[in-house]
Amino acid sequence: MGVEGIGASVARKEDKRFLTGKGRYTDDMSVPGMKYAFFVRSPHAHARIKSIDLSAASDMPGVIGILEGKQLQADAIGNIICGWMIHSKDGSPMKMGAWRPLAHETVRYVGDAVAIVVADSLGEARDAAEAVVVDYEVLPAVTEALQALEAGQPQLHPEAPNNLIFDWQIGDGAATDKAIGEAAHVTEITLRNNRLAPNPMEPRATLGIYDSAEDHYTCYTTSQNPHVARLVMSAFYNVAPENKLRVIAPDVGGGFGSKIYIYPEEIVCLWASKKTGVPVKWTCDRTEAFLTDAHGRDHVSTVKMAFDRDHRIIGLKVDTIANLGAYMSLFSSAVPTYLYATLLSGQYAIPAIHANVRTVYTNTVPVDAYRGAGRPEATYLLERTMETAARELGVSPAELRRKNFVRTFPYQTPVIMNYDAGDYEASLEAAMASADWNGFAARKAEAAGRGMKRGIGMSCYIEACGIAPSAAVGSLGAGVGLWESAEVRVNAVGTIEVMTGSHSHGQGHETTFAQLIADRFGIPIDNVNIVHGDTDKVQMGMGTYGSRSGAVGMSAVVKALDKVEAKAKKIAAHLMEADESDIVIENGELKVAGTDKTLPWFQVALAAYTAHNLPPGMEPGLKEGAFYDPSNFTFPAGCYICEVEVDPETGKTEIVQFVAADDFGNIINPMIVEGQVHGGIAQGVGQALLENVHYDPQNGQLITASYMDYAMPRADDLPSFKLSHQNTPCPSNPLGIKGCGEAGAIGSPPALMNAITDAIGNNDLTMPATPQKVWSALNAAN
């Protein structure tokens, strides 16, 4: 592997600039004549706009322009769309209501944008925004999905009667019902997957620049997928044709999914730049982020899991209601369907599965993919159900899982997915050994002596990453293909630039992608630059989400490297008068195997560009591109064990041990993978213990709109994690990678909840398990 090759824990190249404050984020971008935007937003969860009066605001100091939705519509800027078509079980297409970038008829959540003010300074823009007079007719609001489906509730969109977006199903309902009817035992449970605000460290921002001389737009934005942003803004929002629109996502400080989507602000700032004649920058503040970043999760599900006499699962029936908020965000429809229900087999061989999913409009900010996207919801549902079943059946949770594991691969589940490789037992064994599972009873007794209630819980997760085979997702309704691209450009002196369609917003691609090159050609990673995030520099690519950059993005790099290597070898063979098949690359040199003939890497590169002595007919240069379309999803899996102590007097939970045993396939940089798992677990612990978006059900105001009320996990909420890997290489991609970006957030919430409910002896507990809730559940149990 070499010190910088595949498998080496190379320190992150990009950290120097991040740690010394030299990162270049969208808000750091500044261009001559640039002005500042502030959005006028709805203070109401649901209201009809009777009139908008800009006159007083327009006269305020520093104001350059104030624009509203009518003008946007007059300029034919399109509505925001959802890019994944889902059909209800009756065959009808999903009911997509209009999401106007600037509302001028109806506002549907607190924070819905109504107008943009552009002024010399941010303060002046904000002052003028306060002087914009919007006359609202306030309408009743509904924030809970279950309630929104009931008769007589406020209706959000005329297209969607009863606020129902679609009523979709997957699997075999009849077979599942039959299994439940014949079961020796059925475990039933209702579970709520709490709503989360994504909270990347860098809030969203955008800088729209219109160049009237070229009739060309540049958009700096906090995006995880700048090419998709350009495509969507060109093809659907009519901002500008692709060749007239450059999208740049420079350093981006975290996304967790929330920066996949194209929001109103990017579109409006570009358009406003043309209208006002000045570059327009907008940076969101933290409360604005709580109000307008797409939230995650928000499911309510009822589950029936059927067992035969031998405790084998014979059927699983799930009914889920998913809150999608006020409008359908870009991938919102895919999250509670194909990213969720297709994982409901978990690590288990379940012959019959049926899931029904209803998605619902409410007067809340749109909900879309958030770290894990559907897979945490599936895992939480299955793993709490498994733990509940084990308790009901009086068997050890490990035994119940073991008995039902999928053990032969490939394994076709009843819900589309075809698992290609895995060893679930290995992770279970490793986690139990690491957690000293067998010593738990003694630790529990010791804790009881101190008046503490100790509990242990596990979760065996599987997820689908490497998103995704294009034809497959196309057949399921995706509006795009989910391949990835790469171009490897060897410079004349042998240094290398890699253009990747993946986008790094914290993952460390500048290091890990460079490690591939170091591994292949034996050159230092310092001689390699990873270029991403700019549609002018990089060929079309699909961006980063769904743990796809390793499995899909790196595979594209590998394909391009294969081509570069083949050409380099041809040149070397020609120069050293050897047979091409005898050329090997070692330590930055091309050698003729079995001889002492060598050529340094840089000389081969130079030869390619001087072109003085190339094989006959060969084109000069050393630069190759590739597109990689995966043939299957990848299936990371693992076992997490959490041990807690609950203080019965206060209900406060302390995590005393957390073990993660993961199968990520082959690993490029173990240190970075470890960091991904740490961050993922922190987010999962956040969901299970601390985080919750709360809207006032009466008026739709967001109560948790700042860190005073929205509890983020902090370092002292977490123990030191014990990590291990039981890797089975992924057979479907050249590097054998499965992906690791989301596992921690997927596997940890059920492990933690299973531990707490074990400790308190009451399974009736929802996330987040706040001290008050745990205390109440404990009292209810006694």
Place this chain on the structure above:
Amino acid sequence: MYETNYHRASSVEDAVRLKSSAEEGKYLAGGMTLIATMKQRLAAPGDLVDIRHIAGLKFISVTGRSVRIGAATTHYDVASSPELKAICPAICDLAHHIGDPHVRHMGTIGGSVANNDPAADYPAALLALDAVIVTNQREIGAADFFTGLFETALEEGEMIVAIAFEAPERAAYAKFRNPASRYAMTGVFVARRDSGDVRVAVTGAGADGVFRHAGMEAALAQNWSPDALSGATTDPADLLSDLHASSEYRAQLVKVMAKRAVAAA
């Protein structure tokens, strides 16, 4: 933030003069509360009179058991004062658990007391320690000073210059932090003097802000031990109820925190 004029006062007199000549002026100490409120545009003082650089407001003096702390003394300085730790470690411990290191290095005791946030820590200490709030005009006993949620006895333009108290023989503070803000969801400060005087002050829980718990004081005066509080009750009707904690749960926390404070004192 709306536009504002910044003044740096050189002395208490200078500060009082600057503020009285401003139309809508405000004293600025650590700014940990005030600046954040201004950034949210919930406060819009036309003039800010910064008192954090007045040398005479930053001190901790201990004479025997008499303590005097200057209003502009930071939480960090209180937390780390060896003189204070020697006679009243409870207040050092309390200051050490306010916010995070940034907040403790900027926020001041005077600012916290003047603000009287119902979830702030210092008000519990001052009430239990029977402290005196010294202003540029007068001395106000803690019992008279904290008058309600974010309300104090300070008059317009009146400025806190110091906090004074006699260190009790035993004292401790037990805080149950709000999981989000980490302010006190319930905090109880207990103090016992050799004279037999016992005080129990509760913050973070009272519907009207910080309060003394008469029932607990009586029980502890009889028997200074955690067990003495087993029968103590707090009427939930007098307590706050919010997203994070119902009044019933807070009533439980009052008891548990009081017991823990007594055990630690």
